Amino acid sequence: MIASAPGKVLLLGEHAVVYGHPALAAAIDLRVTVEVEPKADVIRLELPGGFPVPQAVLDGLGNLARAAGHRGGFVAKVRSDLPLGSGLGSSAALGVALARAFKPGCDAEEAAALAMHLERVLHGAPSGVDPAICARGGVIEFVKGEPPRIEAVRGRAWLCVAPTGIARGTHSTVMPLAQRRTLDPRVDENLSRLGEIAKQGRPAFERAELPRLGALFDEAHAVLRDLGVSCKELDDTVAKLRAAGALGAKLTGAGGGGAAIGLARDAAHARALATATRGFAVEVGA
């Protein structure tokens, strides 16, 4: 059983989406592929580079497999075009690929729901946006819920994705933010502002109003910084993207490491930004 799923970037709304605000997410054409072989008494995950796999993750995988109707153990071998732990959706893409391997033909909604077994272990309190976009592809507006509200977003844009090279777990920024929220009322104000920016970003994306969308990227990064989820390496990468001519730039995903995105005018501009930042050019919504 072989299956795959794409990675993703959060265009706008990361962190705010955990608290019920909307987010805009886009699939990127870099995939995680998994090959699953049934095996009687073992659950094993072989990650690229021989990364060790904690028992809690294996337990999450077992739950995912059982919920998908698989009986017994298995060995899952993973290949990834995406750097792991880079905020580009590798864990959600893995969960969706496993769901498709264990339940071929399952629809996007079911694949995303199955992938949540893994997300809950890895993320603590996931909004569900990552599995949703990795399962559906394209660009979506997502609002958390049971079930979540998901709308396909039209339009396309070129981005430069610039990894900082710092791997980190989503836990490391989501959980501290949840604690700070109980102490500092400005946290909720900032989260609401991020949700508002994501709302305004959707029509700007759909109408290809690039200067407007770029300005919203810049504002979102400033708010995320204020929330304490950026770091020096991310701020430096964002500054490099802007200095190289990006129309706007921000961290993407949980922050604290991972990657930044810069908005480009077109493919050639995205490639020029990628050269300047050792990143890569992607078209989203294509």
Ligand code: PMV
């Ligand atoms: O794990 P990441 O880097 O893709 O972050 C996902 C976005 C967050 O809003 C920070 C977490 C979530 O579950 O929505």
